[in-house]
Amino acid sequence: MKTKSQVQINKEWDIVGARQMGRELAKEMGFGTVDQARIATAISELARNIYLYADKGAVTFEIEEDLNKKGLKIIASDQGPGIADLSKVMEDGYSTSGGLGAGLPGVKRLMDYFDIVSEPESGTTITTIKWVR
Amino acid sequence: MNLEIEVMENDEKQQVKLTGEIDAYTAPKLKEALLPLTKMGNTTVVVDLEQVNYMDSTGLGVFISALKSTKEYGSELRLVALQGRVQRLFEITGLDSVLNIDSTVRGGK
Amino acid sequence: MEPLDVKNYRSLLKKYIDSEDETSLYQADQFSKLSIQQNISPEEIINVHIQALQELYPNLPKEIDLSMNFLLETMISYGLAYQEFQSLREKQGEIESELSVAANMQDTLLSTTKPEISGFDIGAISVPAHQMNGDYHHFVIDSSKNLGIAIADVIGKGVPAALAMSMIKYSLDSFPDSLRTPDVILENLNRVVERNVDTSMFITMFYGLLNPESGLLQFSSAGHEPGFYYCAKSDEFHEIKTKGIVLGVSESATYEQFDIQMEVGDMVVLLTDGVTECRVGDRFIEPDEMLDVIRKYMHLPAQEAVDLVYRHFERLQDFHLRDDFTLIFLKK
Numbered sequence: 001m002k003t004k005s006q007v008q009i010n011k012e013w014d015i016v017g018a019r020q021m022g023r024e025l026a027k028e029m030g031f032g033t034v035d036q037a038r039i040a041t042a043i044s045e046l047a048r049n050i051y052l053y054a055d056k057g058a059v060t061f062e063i064e065e066d067l068n069k070k071g072l073k074i075i076a077s078d079q080g081p082g083i084a085d086l087s088k089v090m091e092d093g094y095s096t097s098g099g100l101g102a103g104l105p106g107v108k109r110l111m112d113y114f115d116i117v118s119e120p121e122s123g124t125t126i127t128t129i130k131w132v133r
Numbered sequence: 134m135n136l137e138i139e140v141m142e143n144d145e146k147q148q149v150k151l152t153g154e155i156d157a158y159t160a161p162k163l164k165e166a167l168l169p170l171t172k173m174g175n176t177t178v179v180v181d182l183e184q185v186n187y188m189d190s191t192g193l194g195v196f197i198s199a200l201k202s203t204k205e206y207g208s209e210l211r212l213v214a215l216q217g218r219v220q221r222l223f224e225i226t227g228l229d230s231v232l233n234i235d236s237t238v239r240g241g242k
Numbered sequence: 243m244e245p246l247d248v249k250n251y252r253s254l255l256k257k258y259i260d261s262e263d264e265t266s267l268y269q270a271d272q273f274s275k276l277s278i279q280q281n282i283s284p285e286e287i288i289n290v291h292i293q294a295l296q297e298l299y300p301n302l303p304k305e306i307d308l309s310m311n312f313l314l315e316t317m318i319s320y321g322l323a324y325q326e327f328q329s330l331r332e333k334q335g336e337i338e339s340e341l342s343v344a345a346n347m348q349d350t351l352l353s354t355t356k357p358e359i360s361g362f363d364i365g366a367i368s369v370p371a372h373q374m375n376g377d378y379h380h381f382v383i384d385s386s387k388n389l390g391i392a393i394a395d396v397i398g399k400g401v402p403a404a405l406a407m408s409m410i411k412y413s414l415d416s417f418p419d420s421l422r423t424p425d426v427i428l429e430n431l432n433r434v435v436e437r438n439v440d441t442s443m444f445i446t447m448f449y450g451l452l453n454p455e456s457g458l459l460q461f462s463s464a465g466h467e468p469g470f471y472y473c474a475k476s477d478e479f480h481e482i483k484t485k486g487i488v489l490g491v492s493e494s495a496t497y498e499q500f501d502i503q504m505e506v507g508d509m510v511v512l513l514t515d516g517v518t519e520c521r522v523g524d525r526f527i528e529p530d531e532m533l534d535v536i537r538k539y540m541h542l543p544a545q546e547a548v549d550l551v552y553r554h555f556e557r558l559q560d561f562h563l564r565d566d567f568t569l570i571f572l573k574k
Contacts, residue, residue, distance in 0.1 A: 033314060034289045041318045092329045106322040189565070190397040190515065194443060198489055218526075226446060226465035227487030 046076035054080025082120040152184035155192035183214035252294035365544030368568040375567040376403035394447035424462035435490035444490035476508030488493030516565035
């Protein structure tokens, strides 16, 4: 069975709400302190991107259960401008620009699984998973 | 090493006053400031080099680009008040024969 | 020591807290270096610290625990920045090694053999300021046994300059012997450069043609830094006066040809602006100072002499060249 919860991101305050929900789920699932902090930081980056560059969007949490492992899946989706050059955004060094997508390489490092789909003018969906160690 | 670029517009002239050194580090900044002026068309761009005590060959490259651009847009480029070393560089390279250079004019008055 | 082993860290921490000794601090230093080598991020170290602390002092006030968690959270982004820095450093290493392959290739492409000509002694040195050399010199002997000497400087440095130089070299090689007088060579090269190279890039070149039998040196210059002629009879240096515009600016440029009759004991000095624009502290060396240095070594065999002049200037500039340095001595 999958547990699903969602936080809408409209204002800066919602970033904190998303972090909090993510952290509580992570704690319940048995993530250690360091991983909890990593998950919260990843959520911050994802939610900030939505808040700064897309009119609206949401962060969705799902508990993934595989045969022998358990993980927290975080999906950030928006209907914003989209990212034209994904390889550019995923390059190290881009994060200093502070522009759209900055910090995504960091999210990839913080999480165990990372996937991004983006269409210019129609929005971006980023799917990430962290497995309980 | 630094270069200050001061642009003043008066009559049909664009006065550009440079202070400092023109080298590989400052040349891109000079190019960025100078090229748009040359593209305005029907104008004279006067570059005052009195306060430039050092220029290397990268600086020559910038002025050659600017010259080609002024020709394209029907403008004119003049370099004034060149100091010893800078003047010598234009003479050695033969670029004094294609650029409008006046080393006697002080401050473009 | 195993990094991130909580047990080890705990005993190290305990030892320090009990004795406040320098040895433990030194071991902490080693621990930190080892962690960096193994890509351990700062938040993980803090986490080990928190665990060790809780095991050693189970009854610490809650405020301490919370503050340690707070510290851990604030270190996450530092950890990320550090990892990004590591990955950029690896990338930089890749770029540097690619560049050094390119520099080696340039050396091979632009290599020239210093010829042995009876009655003359030739020395040549060319040292790039960075990896790629924007200076170029070339010797060629034509079918009538005349020696052609080219010395050139590309305006604009680094990789683009090196690419432009390869073009020059292959154009030079492709001119037939019948077109080998300096004025004609420069006129032809000018057209090649004008057509092919970006407007802000141009090349200065001195081209000389020596008849070793007669000692007559004919030459033309395309805006190149003037060389010097040492006349043994008067024991004086003279600047080699030429006139001609740099290659690549004016489509229809032509070049005047000059000549010097070399006598025994005379010497021609060819150079690039990396030699004349040598900076000592805040000032440039004066031409006379440079000639004094040349005079000091010129009695030596030509190759030894140019090497020693280079060493002299290298030391004068604190072993940090600002510009590519090329120097040629041609002694009769």
